[in-house]
Amino acid sequence: MFVINTIAELTKTVDKVKAQGKTVGLVPTMGALHEGHLSLIKRARKENDVVFVSIFVNPVQFNNQDDLRKYPRTLDRDVEFIGDYADYAFAPSVEEIFPVQPSEKYDFGPVEKVMEGAARPGHFNGVGIIVRRLLEWTRPDKAYFGEKDYQQIAVIRELVLQCNIQSEIVPCPIVREPNGLAMSSRNRRLTPEQFEKAANIHRILEESRKCVDVPQMKAFVEAEIAKIPEFQLDYFEIADDKTLQTVHALADADGVMGFVTVYVGEVRLIDNIRYK
Ligand code: PAF
Numbered sequence: 001m002f003v004i005n006t007i008a009e010l011t012k013t014v015d016k017v018k019a020q021g022k023t024v025g026l027v028p029t030m031g032a033l034h035e036g037h038l039s040l041i042k043r044a045r046k047e048n049d050v051v052f053v054s055i056f057v058n059p060v061q062f063n064n065q066d067d068l069r070k071y072p073r074t075l076d077r078d079v080e081f082i083g084d085y086a087d088y089a090f091a092p093s094v095e096e097i098f099p100v101q102p103s104e105k106y107d108f109g110p111v112e113k114v115m116e117g118a119a120r121p122g123h124f125n126g127v128g129i130i131v132r133r134l135l136e137w138t139r140p141d142k143a144y145f146g147e148k149d150y151q152q153i154a155v156i157r158e159l160v161l162q163c164n165i166q167s168e169i170v171p172c173p174i175v176r177e178p179n180g181l182a183m184s185s186r187n188r189r190l191t192p193e194q195f196e197k198a199a200n201i202h203r204i205l206e207e208s209r210k211c212v213d214v215p216q217m218k219a220f221v222e223a224e225i226a227k228i229p230e231f232q233l234d235y236f237e238i239a240d241d242k243t244l245q246t247v248h249a250l251a252d253a254d255g256v257m258g259f260v261t262v263y264v265g266e267v268r269l270i271d272n273i274r275y276k
């Protein structure tokens with residue numbers, strides 16, 4: 001695997017690969033790579049001739065500077081971890097990507113106004129800014145994103161539509177730790193005790209399936225989260241899987257999912273579950 005640090009080298013490499021008629025897969029990441037990322041990269045490997053993985057902690061998608069400062073950065077280990085599966089890792093500096101502060105403003109409509117969009121003002125605008133640039137520089141046939149960040153995928157689908165980007169957006173299932181916790185780079189910030197406790201998030205979501213209707217599911221999840229010391233619920237929403245707007249009954253939409261965000265100590269974790 002080759003490591004590329006500049007946009008000029010990235011676009012030159014993409015031009016060369018495309019001139020050879022090869023298909024390109026892109027897996028955008030912020031590093032601190034884990035088995036969840038590896039599942040995306042392995043899928044990209046199967047479905048494309050050449051695989052690019054971007055590793056960039058994007059400052060403009062953090063609405064909390066402390067979170068940005070504490071975000072794990074493990075580039076050397078990441079490069080080793082994915083070396084057998086990816087062809088190129090694009091690992092630029094912040095100055096390379098943002099020589100000046102970006103000023104683009106997107107409106108992704110209703111899908112960005114709820115949940116993460118409401119809780120983290122500016123977050124999805126920052127995601128849109130970086131993902132658009134990565135897609136335009138890499139011009140992938142397919143780009144792969146994990147469904148833990150389900151709302152992010154909805155926003156990126158809106159981005160590619162609005163910007164006439166031709167890449168196919170491929171959603172990939174959540175990969176879980178043996179204890180059920182959704183894999184996330186943020187899990188590295190948990191103490192071993194918090195890591196075990198955090199498994200309750202998935203357990204509670206799974207148990208909420210037994211509730212007979214949406215108000216009962218909501219009450220159940222909120223009450224169960226409140227019982228766990230060190231847990232603080234940010235939100236639990238039950239929503240249409242396409243519009244991401246709240247539903248009040250399972251019959252209100254063809255697909256219905258639950259979306260939860262919980263602080264475990266200071267670490268903010270998100271997860272989701274499909275009810276139908
Ligand atoms: O999901 C992530 O890791 C990031 O939001 C992404 C898509 C790499 C953009 O920085």
